[in-house]
Structure formats: C-alpha cells, structure tokens
Amino acid sequence: MSNTNxxxxxxTAPFRPGETPDFSNLDLQKAGDAPRPDxxxxxxxxxxxxxxxxxVLDHNHQAVGEWDPKLKADLLRxxxxxxxxxxxxxxxxxxxxxxGKMSFYMKSTGEEAVAVAAAMALDKSDxxxxxxxxxxxxxxxxxxxxxxxxxxxxxxxxxxxxxxLPVHYTWAEGNFFTISGNLGTQFPQAVxxxxxxxxxxxxxxxxxxxxxxxxxEGDFHSALTLxxxxxxxxxxxxxxxxxxxxxxxxIAKGDAPTFAAKGLGYGLASLRVDGNDFLAVYAxxxxxxxxxxxxxxxxxxxxxxYRAAAHSTSDDPSKYRPKNEETAWPLxxxxxxxxxxxxxxxxxxxxxxxxxxxxxxxxxxxxxKDAESYGTLHDGPLAPTESIFxxxxxxxxxxxxxxxxxxxI
Amino acid sequence: MNMIQALNSAMDILLTQxxxxxxxxxxxxxxxxxxxxxxxxxxxxxxxxxxxxPINEAAIAAMAIGMAAKxxxxxxxxxxxxxxxxxxxQIVSEMSRIRYRSAGQFTSGCVLRSPWGGGIRGxxxxxxxxxxxxxxxxxxxxxxxxxxxxxxxxxxAAAEGNDPVIFFEPKRIYNGPFDxxxxxxxxxxxxxxxxxxxxxxxxxxxxxxxxxxxxxxxTVVTYGTLVxxxxxxxxxxxxxxxxxxxxxxxxxxxxxxxxxxxxTGRAIVAHExxxxxxxxAELAAQIQEDCFYALEAPVLRLTGxxxxxxxxxxxxxxxxxSRFIRAMEAVTxxx
Numbered sequence: 001m002s003n004t005n006x007x008x009x010x011x012t013a014p015f016r017p018g019e020t021p022d023f024s025n026l027d028l029q030k031a032g033d034a035p036r037p038d039x040x041x042x043x044x045x046x047x048x049x050x051x052x053x054x055x056v057l058d059h060n061h062q063a064v065g066e067w068d069p070k071l072k073a074d075l076l077r078x079x080x081x082x083x084x085x086x087x088x089x090x091x092x093x094x095x096x097x098x099x100g101k102m103s104f105y106m107k108s109t110g111e112e113a114v115a116v117a118a119a120m121a122l123d124k125s126d127x128x129x130x131x132x133x134x135x136x137x138x139x140x141x142x143x144x145x146x147x148x149x150x151x152x153x154x155x156x157x158x159x160x161x162x163x164x165l166p167v168h169y170t171w172a173e174g175n176f177f178t179i180s181g182n183l184g185t186q187f188p189q190a191v192x193x194x195x196x197x198x199x200x201x202x203x204x205x206x207x208x209x210x211x212x213x214x215x216x217e218g219d220f221h222s223a224l225t226l227x228x229x230x231x232x233x234x235x236x237x238x239x240x241x242x243x244x245x246x247x248x249x250x251i252a253k254g255d256a257p258t259f260a261a262k263g264l265g266y267g268l269a270s271l272r273v274d275g276n277d278f279l280a281v282y283a284x285x286x287x288x289x290x291x292x293x294x295x296x297x298x299x300x301x302x303x304x305x306y307r308a309a310a311h312s313t314s315d316d317p318s319k320y321r322p323k324n325e326e327t328a329w330p331l332x333x334x335x336x337x338x339x340x341x342x343x344x345x346x347x348x349x350x351x352x353x354x355x356x357x358x359x360x361x362x363x364x365x366x367x368x369k370d371a372e373s374y375g376t377l378h379d380g381p382l383a384p385t386e387s388i389f390x391x392x393x394x395x396x397x398x399x400x401x402x403x404x405x406x407x408x409i
Numbered sequence: 410m411n412m413i414q415a416l417n418s419a420m421d422i423l424l425t426q427x428x429x430x431x432x433x434x435x436x437x438x439x440x441x442x443x444x445x446x447x448x449x450x451x452x453x454x455x456x457x458x459x460x461x462x463p464i465n466e467a468a469i470a471a472m473a474i475g476m477a478a479k480x481x482x483x484x485x486x487x488x489x490x491x492x493x494x495x496x497x498x499q500i501v502s503e504m505s506r507i508r509y510r511s512a513g514q515f516t517s518g519c520v521l522r523s524p525w526g527g528g529i530r531g532x533x534x535x536x537x538x539x540x541x542x543x544x545x546x547x548x549x550x551x552x553x554x555x556x557x558x559x560x561x562x563x564x565x566a567a568a569e570g571n572d573p574v575i576f577f578e579p580k581r582i583y584n585g586p587f588d589x590x591x592x593x594x595x596x597x598x599x600x601x602x603x604x605x606x607x608x609x610x611x612x613x614x615x616x617x618x619x620x621x622x623x624x625x626x627x628t629v630v631t632y633g634t635l636v637x638x639x640x641x642x643x644x645x646x647x648x649x650x651x652x653x654x655x656x657x658x659x660x661x662x663x664x665x666x667x668x669x670x671x672x673t674g675r676a677i678v679a680h681e682x683x684x685x686x687x688x689x690a691e692l693a694a695q696i697q698e699d700c701f702y703a704l705e706a707p708v709l710r711l712t713g714x715x716x717x718x719x720x721x722x723x724x725x726x727x728x729x730x731s732r733f734i735r736a737m738e739a740v741t742x743x744x
Contacts (some may be wrong), residue, residue, distance in 0.1 A: 127478070160512045172514035177478065182502040182509070188468050189507070192475020199431065199457060199481065206475070218495075222468035343704055391509045392547050393572045394516075397616065397660035 013248035017318060021328040028304075028330065031055030031274065032065025036283070039291035043269045050260040050270035053304060056279035061340035069283040074349040079120055079140075079278055080342060081356060083112035083335045086136040087144065088360045090309075092368065093152060095158060097166075097313045102153050102377060106167045108133045110308030110326060112208070113334035114239050114277045116140045121285035122158030122207055122235075129177045129208035132167050133239070145367040154382060155375030161383035161390075168249065184214040187223035187365035191298070194234035195226075205292040207235040207285075215259055216252040218309020224266040224300065228298045233292035235285060236263075236300045239275065242305035246320040275305030276334040279341075385409055410606040411598045412583045415557035416446045416522075419564040420484060424454045424609050427482060430568065432459045434469060434486025434522075443488060444524055445584060447498050466492055470499035473519040474507065477573075484568050488525040490577055491537040496521070504573045505548030518571040520564070523555065525577035526634050527681050527713075527727055528587060532720035538633075538682035538713070543575045543710035544659040546692065550574040551659040552615050555582065555636040556603035559656060562613030569612065579633040589638030589730030591723075620669065625649035626741050628674035630666055630692055632656060635728060642733030650677075650737055658688055666692070667699045674705035675740045679728055684712040706743035711736045 015021040029052040036054075037045060038267040058064050078308065088253075108115065115136030119128065128137055138148060150157040152166035160170055172180035180186060188210035197204045215238055227234050227308040238259045242249050249259075256262055263270030269291060273284045281303060288299035308326035310317050322328075342348030375381040386409045389400045396404075433651065438461035441448035445687050462469050466487055473483035487493045488503040493500075500521070507517040520737035543551045550572050554560040557622055560578065567574040581587050598604030603633060605646045607669040618630075621642050626648050629639045632655040643650040651669050670676045676696050678689040693708040719726050 042728050088574060129475075132679035159514070160510065163512065164510055168510070170511040170514055172511070178507060178511035178515050182498060185471065185499060185503050188471035188499075189475035189478070192472035194475070195472065196476040196481045199476075200479070217501075218467060219471065222465050222471060225463050225465060226472060229470050312703060339462075391513045393508070393550065394570070400661060 009246070011250040011254070013250070013321065015322050015325065017320065017322055019322050021322050021325045023328055023330045026330060029053040029055070031277070034065065034067065035362065036066035036287070039287050040294055040296050043264065043267050046269045046271060047264055050264055050272055052285050053272050054280050054284055055274040055277050056283060057277045057337050057341055058409055061337060061344050063279055063341065067283040068282060069279055069286060071279070071282065073342070073345070074336065075120070076278070076342055077348065079116055080335065080338050080348070082116040082136060082139045082354055083278070083338065085139050085360045085363070086112045088357065088364050089135070089139070089336060090149065092364045094313065096102040096368065100378070102166050104166050104313055105152070106132055106312045107309040108135055110333060111239060111241055111305050111340070112136050113281050114237070114275045114305055115304045117278045117281035118207065118237065118285045121282045122289060123204065125175060125204050127175045127177060127190070127193050127204065127206045128188035129193070129206060130179060131183070131186070131209050131211060131214070131239070132179055134209050135167065135169070135213070136369035138169060138171065138174070138176060141176065143171055143174055145363065146370045149368055149371035150374055153371060155371070156381040156383060157371070157374035158383065161387045163388070184210050184217035184219035186210070187219050188226055188265065189230045190236070191223050191226040191230070191234050194232040194292070195230050198233055203288055203293050204327040205235060207237065209237040209239055211244060212238060212240040212242070212249040212259060213247060213252050215262065220401045224263060224268060227298035228266045228268055231295070234298045235288045235292065236298055238300065238302045239305060240302050241305050243307045243321070245311045245315060254408045258302055260300060260302035268298050268300045272302040272304055275303030275330055276331040276337060278334060278338040358371070410557045411585065412557045412560045412578065413444060413446055413595060414565055415561040415606045416578065417448055417450070417714050418606065418608065419451070420450055421562040422567060423484060424458055426610065429480060430458070430482045430484060431476065432484045432486070435462055435464050435488045437461060437486045442486065444580065446522070448488070466496040466592060467499050468691045470496035470504060470521065474499060474504050474517050477517045477519045478515050478587065482568060483519040485519065485521055487521055489535050490523040490525040490539050493521070493535040493539060494524055497542070500543070500575070500582070501546050501550060505546045509548055516571055517573050519576045520567045520576050522564070522578060524574045524580040526579040526581055527718055527723065528581035528634055530720065530723060531718070533717045535730065536718040538680060540577060540658055541682060541686060541688045544688055546572070549659065550615055550657065552575070552657050553579065553633045554656060555633055555654050556586070556601065557598050557606050558603040559613050561606055562611050563615060563656065565610065566612040566614050570615065574615070578634070581634045582637065584696050586637040587634055588641035589733060591729060605658055613656070615657045616660050616662060617657065618653050618655045618665040620651060620665065621654045622650065622652040623648040627677060627737060628653060628666070628669040628673045629677045629679060629737070630705055631679040632658065633681070635681065638728065638730055639679060639733055642730045642737060646734040646737055647732065648734070648737040648741055653712060661692070663695060663699060666696060670696050671698040671703040674703050675734050675743070676704070677709045677711050677740050679711040679733070679736070681713050681728060683715045684710055685715050687712055706740050709736055709740045715740060
C-alpha cells in the first residue's frame, strides 16, 4: 500500500541514538561578523541579527567584532567563577539526588553563560523571571548557597517552607521571581512587571527566560504581543538548547528560520546570540537593557546553546539522542571558552583554574554539610506541619482553620 | 444608581484614592467597556491608568500578576465570564499560588471583574456561571454581588484587599432586579432599597453573607440574580422562606448559613450553573455536615441543568420563579 499521508509532515531530530552527530551543515554566522547597531534602531532593522548569530569569541577564543563589550579582566574572572560554581553545584546536587538526599534535580550544564552573563549585565534591581534552568543567576547575584541547598532538600531552613519541588527557587531580596512548574507563564508576567516599572517611571527592567520548547505555549505569543503593544522595558530570552525533554527544537520552531525571527513579526527587536559565548550574551543583554531604558521597548533574544545534561534526574537522554552529542556541538562549552579567552589575554592560567575549581568544590561540599544541619527531606526537621495552611491567602479563613484542626495540629 | 453606575463609581474612587490602581481590559479604555462599566474613567484618569488590551485573556491575567508583583493594584476586566478560560492557567497555576509558593515573598493581589450569568438570551458563550471552577482553587477569592450597593462596596473591598479576587457581576441585573418571570416588564434599581448608593467610599467586606428576607419555613442559599428570584418566589407563593445572599463564595459565610438552617430545618441551594459539581454541591455537603441534626428534609439543589447554556430554550434552563416555588413547596412538604 502506498503512503497516503505523504503530505503530512512530522519533523524529526537530525540524529538519533546510535548515529554520529554531525553539525557541520549548521549555517552559523562567524563571531565578529554581526554588526552592532545603535540600541535605539527600529525593530525591523534587526532582521539580519535575528537570523544571524551575534558572537564575540572566535574559534581562537579571541574577542572580535563590534559586539565585544570590552570588559575588564576582573569582571571576566568573576563571570568565570560564577559559571564554574554553577557547574560544580549542579554536579554535586545531581550526586546527592542519586544518593536519595533530594527528590529531584535539574542541571544547567552547558547553559551557564546564558544565566550568569545575562545576570551580570543586568542591574541588581532588575526583576528576573527565570525558568527552572537559570540557577546561574542566583550565583551571579550572590545568593547564599546554603539557602539554595536548604530549599532543594526542603528542610527547616527552606525559605519556601517545603512547599515547592527542588530547583523552584524564589528570592525576593535578590529580585528573583518565584519559579513555577507551569511552562511559560512567567513570560507575560515579566511584561506586566516591566509595564509597572514604566508606569512608576523607574529605570528598572524585567527579564525572563523560557526554553525553545516553551515558545510553543500560548504565553509566548501573549508576552510578545503585550511587550510590543505597550513597548515594555523587558528582555525576553529564549534559551534554545535544542531539546525540550526528548523533543528536538524543530518541533517547536517549525519552519521558522530561527526562534529570534519570530520576534520580528511582533515588531520586536530580535537577536540570535551565541549562548555559549559569555561576552556575546553579556553584550546582547546590555544592548537590550539600553534599548529598554531608552523607552524603545522590548528585545527578544534567542540564546543558541546546547543542553549538555539530561533534562532532569527523571530523564535518560540516551533513549532519544546520540551519546556525547554535546561534544559534537559546534559552539563548544561556555566555561572552557571563557577560560581559554582569559588565558589568551594573559589574565588566567591552568593552575589558577584548578585552584578555583578546588575552592568551589570545597565551598559546595561545606555548604551542603551546613545545609544538612538544618534537616533533610527524609529525616527532618522540616518546616512546621501547620505551615502548610499558611500563605494560601493573607489570613486563613474558617475552612483552613477547621482543616488544620482535622489534621490534629 | 444601577449596578453599572455603582461599579463605575467604585472604580472612580479606587483610581482617585490610590495611584497604584490601574484598570484594563478589552474595550475598557477609550470606549468605556461594552457594558459601560469603565465609562469616562480613561478621560478622567488618563490612558496610562485605564487602557485597552489586546484580545487575550491569558495576557490580561498575566499582566495583572506581573503588575501586582511590582506593587500595582490591577483591577482588570474579562469581557464575559464565558471567556475567562484562556486565563485559567494564569489564575489556577499562578495568581492563586504566588503567595503560597513563595512563602509570602511575592503576592498577586488584583481583581478580575467579569460580567456573569444568564437571563439575557446570551446563548452558550454569554451566559455562563463558571464560579465553581474558581471556588475549587485555593488562594483566590470569589465574590458575586446581587445589587448596586453591594457591587460598589464589595468591589472596593476586593481591590483594597491583598488577595486575588474573581469578581463576577450578574449582567442580567446590571440595570434592574429580576423577579424570575421571563416576560415580566423590566424593573429599574430606582425603587429598590439597594439601589441607593452613597457617592463616597465605603466597603462591604468579603466573606460575609446577608439574610435578605427573614423566614421560618426553609432557607434558600443563593447569590447573584437568583437572590431576587428567590425573594419574589417567597412573596408570590406565601412560603415563608429565609433568603440568604451569599455574596462571597470563597470563602463563604458558613455561620450565617448554619444559623439559618438550624432555625428552619430545611434548605435549598440555588444557582444558575449546572448541577453536577456546581457550588451548590459544596453548600449542600457543608450544610449536611454542620446542620445534620436540624435537617428535616434532604437539602435540595435548584440549578441549571447539566447541559451547555441553551439559546432558544433559555427559560427552560434558567431557575425561574416557578421552579423556585416548586422547590420551596417540595422542601417544606418533605418529611
């Protein structure tokens, strides 16, 4: 029987388990080739940037082209340090999850620059609306690691009182919005927040992150529409790490040239950026922030990167993609690239790097010991049981008071 | 004032007294809303405070959440409660839980106003009463006024509170009370005591019910348009029913309900929405639990049918006055 559904197209990932990944036909603009226009330009003039690739670090790890933010070595070392800490923290937390110390974990391996560089390019008063894979922001903003761990093991010091799954951080003091498990909801919320900043006449901006898969949600469309209509001072980041659990990015992107290109149709300035290039992410975020505070509106930034680790501790990527596909990824590793850049300009060396890693490992190990002293999910102590009835509304009503009694507390 | 004028007055006061109050919705700005509820507010307070939105209910709710996180007080409009469902995820998963999931670090106090209920030949998508979807969500309050005085006072109380409130407005009675007789001439609020609305600021606190007619034969617990239908049914039938206007559905006022049912021994819970898993099921269950030894008859549910809201046969669907009388007869005769 002939295939009667020949015209029904279902995209499929280019490489599957057992195959050899080969990204040589990915048409990526070379670092330094994208021009850096004035941040105040009309959105339509960003078309070539939305389909190209903003990059600063070339294959020799040299900073090239107009987007080079020309950052001081101290700041680059700080960025490197936050990224290294993020990776070491992730690896440690994965191990602890495997040992049964926490119920769940999600790494951000390979995507550290997307969070750290952007956070460093923002003002600390800017509100961030992250997804569950931008833990690097917390390190860049100086959150106490013990507090982060206490959240992940839901102990008595968890600032969320054990109410949320691990990695669903909230940190109001650091202007880090409460993470939700529902994908994409934060994207239009960030626009609303940014509108409120504009309403109040404040110079703050909001920034949000979603993944490539989440762009298929209606809230992606809602956010872009609102951002465009009200010219909101918001930075809308799409982290294209190529995978939404087992689903390759082409399922969400369809035949659009890039995710960034989707912003053009809304009249938003749109950039595609090398997400593994610390300098490029930093520069693009600065550009978008400048545009936002100048009253020119939002920018959609696609961060082109690769999810090097499993989706979560509940996922096994070997079932849907080749093993070691991340090593074939043409944009390399963000930590290695920044490290080599710093070495190249004489501001870093292997010994110092090794020391940094040792220091960070010690910090993480010690922090976990501290965290455990406040209890663990399995052995307690946890937040008081009666606290499950608090914060539903400002004041518990009679129903919750009765239910608490019913539970006998 | 009629209900629209009362709501408009409430919003005018909120905008005047609190610079953080903003209002928005589809056609809510320049045009003043398809029911005129926000009439002239943009001209008076400015387009940055009262503005039109794209047709996207999820975006409206999300915008309210984001603004509330920054300390604004959004009072947003969903044009018909039938169209609140695109915003359901933002309400259920976000608005209702932000205080809880952040352990109080962030809050999402805002009001979503929405014209609600049937009786206007609205067919399937301009007649719904979706309150039970929302009373099932911990973390959002649900309020439904039945008259201009309450509409104004409750809207002000909702907007001045710190919790998110879904505020449904019975559009059948925007311009006058309804006695539940489909072909009866329209009435105005002018002759109704609750049509007398103070010009200034006042609050009608959420969470409190009101006995609008005292009686001894049975208790009718209802809200919105049906409060008036129930009152007229009691007068017409001569059955001495006690009518409770619930006003707030979440949280609801169990004390007022229990006191009444413990007195009368008989209860009808009534709403326009379909019966199965409707809010009446919650009320009936709680009455049974709290008043079991006082009950002399099964709690009776008088509701819309378990069908989508029909157009041509609207009055066969809607709990009209004659159905109220039959229900009152049934519950008072039951042994």
